[in-house]
Amino acid sequence: MRYAAFLRAINVGKHNRITMAELRALCADAGLADVSTYLQTGNVLFESGLAAEDAATAIEDALVQRGLRNAPAVVRSLEHLEATIAGNPFAAFPAATHSRYVTLFRETLPPDVVAGANRQFHVVAVQQREILTAAPLERPQGLDINGWLSKQVRSEGTTRYFHVVEEVARLLRG
Structure with missing residues (x-):
C-alpha cells in the first residue's frame, strides 16, 4: 500500500536536523520500500505491507535510534x-x-474539539482524525495552530499547508 508519513518537529530549530537523503535511507532501513520525500519538513512517501500505525511506529523507532526525539509520525494512505x-x-x-491548514492526528478526535478551535481559527472541517483550518493572511504572527490544537485534543498532531497535502496526494498517485 502507498502511504505518506507526516513527521512533526523535523528540521525545525536546531534540534532534530536530518537531511532528506538520510531520512529516506533511515526509512528504507526500517523496511519501507520506494521511499521518497517532499520538501525538507518530513513528508515521506513510501510503500509498505504494514498497517498505517505499524508503519508510523517503525519510522518513529528508526528516528529515535538516529537520535531524533519528539518527532511523531502521522501516516495516511492515499485513499x-x-x-x-x-x-x-x-x-x-x-x-x-x-x-489554509490541515492538522493530522494519530487518534480519533473528541467530538467537542470544534468549539475551542473556532475561537482561535476558522475551522473549515473536522474529520475523524483531521482538522482543517483557515486564517486570513493578515492575521497576527505567532499563532501556533499545531501546538494549540495538539493541546486541545491532547493528541500528537502535525500541521501542513493544504497545498502540501494536495501535492503529497498527487505524488502518491504517481
Whole structure:
C-alpha cells in the first residue's frame, strides 16, 4: 500500500536536523520500500505491507535510534488523503486571502474539539482524525495552530499547508 508519513518537529530549530537523503535511507532501513520525500519538513512517501500505525511506529523507532526525539509520525494512505481533500473544502477561503491548514492526528478526535478551535481559527472541517483550518493572511504572527490544537485534543498532531497535502496526494498517485 502507498502511504505518506507526516513527521512533526523535523528540521525545525536546531534540534532534530536530518537531511532528506538520510531520512529516506533511515526509512528504507526500517523496511519501507520506494521511499521518497517532499520538501525538507518530513513528508515521506513510501510503500509498505504494514498497517498505517505499524508503519508510523517503525519510522518513529528508526528516528529515535538516529537520535531524533519528539518527532511523531502521522501516516495516511492515499485513499485517506484523497478523502481529506475531496470536495474542495477551502472553496470559501481562497489561497490569495487565507492560509489554509490541515492538522493530522494519530487518534480519533473528541467530538467537542470544534468549539475551542473556532475561537482561535476558522475551522473549515473536522474529520475523524483531521482538522482543517483557515486564517486570513493578515492575521497576527505567532499563532501556533499545531501546538494549540495538539493541546486541545491532547493528541500528537502535525500541521501542513493544504497545498502540501494536495501535492503529497498527487505524488502518491504517481
